[in-house]
Amino acid sequence: xxxxxxxKAAIEAAVPGAGVEIVxxxxxxxxxxxxxxxxxxxxxATFLRDHAELALDFLSNVTGVDWPDKxxxxxxxxxxxxxxxxxxxxxxxxxxxxxxxxxxxPGYLEVVYHFYSMAKKHGxxxxxxxxxxxxxxxxxxxxxxxxxxxxxxxxxxxxxFGVEFxxxxxxxxxxxxDGFKDHPMRRDYVEPDDYxxxxxxxxxxxxKAQAHQAALAGQKGAGE
Amino acid sequence: xxxxxxxxxxxGKQGVFVTTLQELYxxxxxxxxxxxxxxxxxxAIEMIATTMARYDMARFGAEVFRPSPRQADxxxxxxxxxxxxxxxxxxxxxxxxxxxxxxxxGACAISGGPFKQGYNxxxxxxxxxxxxxxxxxxxxxxEALLEAFMALQKKIDAQHLTGEDRPRHLDAxxxxxxxxxxxxxxxxxxxxxxxxxxxPVVIR
Numbered sequence: 475x476x477x478x479x480x481x482k483a484a485i486e487a488a489v490p491g492a493g494v495e496i497v498x499x500x501x502x503x504x505x506x507x508x509x510x511x512x513x514x515x516x517x518x519a520t521f522l523r524d525h526a527e528l529a530l531d532f533l534s535n536v537t538g539v540d541w542p543d544k545x546x547x548x549x550x551x552x553x554x555x556x557x558x559x560x561x562x563x564x565x566x567x568x569x570x571x572x573x574x575x576x577x578x579x580p581g582y583l584e585v586v587y588h589f590y591s592m593a594k595k596h597g598x599x600x601x602x603x604x605x606x607x608x609x610x611x612x613x614x615x616x617x618x619x620x621x622x623x624x625x626x627x628x629x630x631x632x633x634x635f636g637v638e639f640x641x642x643x644x645x646x647x648x649x650x651x652d653g654f655k656d657h658p659m660r661r662d663y664v665e666p667d668d669y670x671x672x673x674x675x676x677x678x679x680x681x682k683a684q685a686h687q688a689a690l691a692g693q694k695g696a697g698e
Numbered sequence: 699x700x701x702x703x704x705x706x707x708x709x710g711k712q713g714v715f716v717t718t719l720q721e722l723y724x725x726x727x728x729x730x731x732x733x734x735x736x737x738x739x740x741x742a743i744e745m746i747a748t749t750m751a752r753y754d755m756a757r758f759g760a761e762v763f764r765p766s767p768r769q770a771d772x773x774x775x776x777x778x779x780x781x782x783x784x785x786x787x788x789x790x791x792x793x794x795x796x797x798x799x800x801x802x803x804g805a806c807a808i809s810g811g812p813f814k815q816g817y818n819x820x821x822x823x824x825x826x827x828x829x830x831x832x833x834x835x836x837x838x839x840x841e842a843l844l845e846a847f848m849a850l851q852k853k854i855d856a857q858h859l860t861g862e863d864r865p866r867h868l869d870a871x872x873x874x875x876x877x878x879x880x881x882x883x884x885x886x887x888x889x890x891x892x893x894x895x896x897x898p899v900v901i902r
Binding site: 649650651653654655656658663665666668670671673679 | 781782815817818821881882883884885889897898900
């Protein structure tokens, strides 16, 4: 099978303007993936499926990944002019100070597709797509028109992560009920506080059960 | 009125069979409990095995699995009850005719089991409907289900037809309809039926 670099070159030659980046996997599997721009995703997907040598005719797996907002602390060297009084005479001198700056890297939702070729017996080729943010710009193009097997798995990603697939024929929740509002697989999912009966609690559950009991005691105290 | 055991045996030797209406009635009921044809997860496989030739639940009179709740006497909650499925389970229970019994089979049905802290699994079906027998295990062996069924038969046998503790179907005042939980924005509403389930006291 072609390497990721070769696939990238082939896509760029065939689909003009396709922003393809290689996301390398440093692990022993070295299963590098291709990050593709959502705008040209369907064109790239159709190319990969219909390519004579690649012939990725089988979509094996669709996964979601939630990357929350990340706060990054950086140490920056700053040069500034400091005025000092040395022996009664004012002098200005330059001083280099290390400063810690914090910046927030915005999070995003990612969808990962694994493709194999039944005809050529090779794979997987891993494609990734990322949304603009985690709140309102969560639209990504659906792969269902290209691989029909994406339908249910994209519904699952929509259900559990909240990625909205444009061009999906039937985008409804698949595991949770229709009136459900949350996306349970997101990192910031707040579960319902139903820790009223935990007979064998330990670790995390014990903390949650104790917090629940404390909240109950607080409510009772306020009521009396 | 109970018959003296010794006298009963003595009369039996003489060819006279003495019983009470209650005993006869309960004997009839416990010897032909029809389960509902209803499985939720892997425990259902064990339940099916229990009805087959090797374990043979027919020996206890519970071999006629009915696909309709209207014709069933017993519901075996065999498997994980998800929050999406829970309203349907309660609805099926409501549709069963009295007298009706519930066996909660396996860790998931009695407490949520390994999925207890999951976002989608109910922490025990006894939060919404009255459960007669709880079977622990993951999954329980067919012998455990038979044991539970025999415990249920003993329970039926011990029921009085009159008095305060009479079964629900002999009590005209008893409420047989259990509220179906609604599927809210974050969780089932309410989280438990207070008339059926209260927070148990943990003894340490």
